[in-house]
Amino acid sequence: MFPGLSNVILLTTMMVVQSSSLKSETSILNSGAADLKVLIIEDLALNMTWNKTWDIVSKFLFSGNMDEGLTATENMRRYVTERKSWIQSMAVNGDILTDGSLLENRNRYLENAETSLKALSTMYDISMNYSDFEDMKKQFLNLSNEFNDTYEYEIGLESIIVTEEYLIQLEVVNECVAGINNSLVLHNPGNPSISTWIDNFPNLKECEKYYIITRESISEQKILLSRIKSYLIFRDYIDPPLYIFIMLIGMVWNIVLLIMFVRRKEVRTAPNIMIFNIVIADVMNLTFNLPLQYFGFYYPSHVRLSEPVCILFISLRCMFTSASALSVVALSAQRFCATLSAFHNFKARSQISSTVITIVYILFIWAAASSIVLPDTLLEKVCDDKPSGNSGRKSAKVVSLHEFIVYCFALPGLMFFFTFLTARRLRRSAREMPGDTRHTVHEEARNRGATVVTALCIVFTISYVPFFMWGRIATLLSLDRWKLPFRILDNITYYLLFSNPCFNPLALYVSSRTFRRLFNSYLFGWFLRRRKLKRTDTELSTDTTTQSTRQQESDISRRQESDI
Numbered sequence: 001m002f003p004g005l006s007n008v009i010l011l012t013t014m015m016v017v018q019s020s021s022l023k024s025e026t027s028i029l030n031s032g033a034a035d036l037k038v039l040i041i042e043d044l045a046l047n048m049t050w051n052k053t054w055d056i057v058s059k060f061l062f063s064g065n066m067d068e069g070l071t072a073t074e075n076m077r078r079y080v081t082e083r084k085s086w087i088q089s090m091a092v093n094g095d096i097l098t099d100g101s102l103l104e105n106r107n108r109y110l111e112n113a114e115t116s117l118k119a120l121s122t123m124y125d126i127s128m129n130y131s132d133f134e135d136m137k138k139q140f141l142n143l144s145n146e147f148n149d150t151y152e153y154e155i156g157l158e159s160i161i162v163t164e165e166y167l168i169q170l171e172v173v174n175e176c177v178a179g180i181n182n183s184l185v186l187h188n189p190g191n192p193s194i195s196t197w198i199d200n201f202p203n204l205k206e207c208e209k210y211y212i213i214t215r216e217s218i219s220e221q222k223i224l225l226s227r228i229k230s231y232l233i234f235r236d237y238i239d240p241p242l243y244i245f246i247m248l249i250g251m252v253w254n255i256v257l258l259i260m261f262v263r264r265k266e267v268r269t270a271p272n273i274m275i276f277n278i279v280i281a282d283v284m285n286l287t288f289n290l291p292l293q294y295f296g297f298y299y300p301s302h303v304r305l306s307e308p309v310c311i312l313f314i315s316l317r318c319m320f321t322s323a324s325a326l327s328v329v330a331l332s333a334q335r336f337c338a339t340l341s342a343f344h345n346f347k348a349r350s351q352i353s354s355t356v357i358t359i360v361y362i363l364f365i366w367a368a369a370s371s372i373v374l375p376d377t378l379l380e381k382v383c384d385d386k387p388s389g390n391s392g393r394k395s396a397k398v399v400s401l402h403e404f405i406v407y408c409f410a411l412p413g414l415m416f417f418f419t420f421l422t423a424r425r426l427r428r429s430a431r432e433m434p435g436d437t438r439h440t441v442h443e444e445a446r447n448r449g450a451t452v453v454t455a456l457c458i459v460f461t462i463s464y465v466p467f468f469m470w471g472r473i474a475t476l477l478s479l480d481r482w483k484l485p486f487r488i489l490d491n492i493t494y495y496l497l498f499s500n501p502c503f504n505p506l507a508l509y510v511s512s513r514t515f516r517r518l519f520n521s522y523l524f525g526w527f528l529r530r531r532k533l534k535r536t537d538t539e540l541s542t543d544t545t546t547q548s549t550r551q552q553e554s555d556i557s558r559r560q561e562s563d564i
Helices: 003-063 066-090 103-128 130-150 153-187 204-263 272-298 307-338 341-350 354-379 401-432 435-439 441-476 484-511 513-563
Strands: none
Touching: 003 066, 003 103, 066 103, 103 130, 103 153, 130 153, 130 204, 153 204, 204 272, 204 484, 204 513, 272 307, 272 354, 272 484, 307 354, 307 401, 307 441, 307 484, 354 401, 401 441, 441 484, 484 513
């Protein structure tokens, strides 16, 4: 009806709606501006908190005041919490702040603060438990040194566990120090990074040094521990039964020899006194050297001795070994002198008995043994706790050039030299004797004595020369004697050396008819007597049975004759 009226009403309605919408947007903008203003004020306050917190952190780092450390840690934790909340609120109000900086910068500050908080908390905890950290370092050093000294498997396992724990602590310290230093540089580029620390916190340079040492130590210990596994087989399963077997056999043979010297007058001759000296040296080797070698090598921590006592024990050990070897040399020289007429003329003129001469021989033997042993035990640091090169430890025999020449060349050369001269003299004297007088009792005794000496010389060469030859080669070439082939060679040469007290009586048994008869009497006498008695009883029983059978046959024949 009024066509223009509808257009007016529509236009009026649109104006009213647009006006109300404009008022709503204006009120929202006013509200957002107020929130942003509050966030900006909070940002300024957080920045001030950040600066104050770093002032407290710096005081803690350079003074070591634990109260300031606690305050710095709490302030840093509070700052991180409030900054996270602020960033979450700011995220809905735009990325650009009124000072023109981006919100992303605040995120980086937050990440830096979180890193600093983690490092600061670690530093505070380590400072509070600094004594535990130092105890762990001492434990690491003590166990590493003890393992390098003893090479005991259980100590090695414990050392590796403690070393790994200490390595983790060092990594934590280095990480937190690096984090704090980076934060210091970002916070104040002109402030130098921390290089020296407070007394109750690990020194940075020292931590870096020990970090390198610990990594090298743990790798070496793991390699060594893997090698010790094979060595444990020798310690627990191979060496004990073999050493016990050697000791038992050697002690039985030598005790029987001692009983012979006590009970048999025909054995107690002047020449045989030298054999008695060999027996004494062998018994000392079995009862003293062999157990000390085993326990000193496999359980050195249980055989701890002061340096003077250690030198004394090692000197005695080496002296007993040398005395046994020198006794064989003296015995061969004594047998050679017995073939010289000039020697007998000298005894007759001087009226010195053979016993006195033999005692002089024995005193000379022990004096010579001391002269061989003392230069190495006094001049060389035989009781040094540190291992020598790749030899593993001092208990692995480090053979000097002096010992090598004496035991591999000088002593065997003298033995066989005198033995050769004795045999030559005996052959010459046999040719010079006329007819039937060649096979006299005196000549036979000399021949038997020469045979005994030759057998003892061979036994010495088998027992001593491989040990000192291999020890010198391993020492000269600095061989790693923890490797299994070298370990086996080491043990074989030790077995041969300690078997010498078993070989000496065996040589006497094989080469001497008198000693063989006495050994049979003392070792197998009961068995032989019982066997002989049993054989006699069997023969008597057989004879009785035969006689009764014959009696029965005669009775039967008699009856038959009476019947006929």
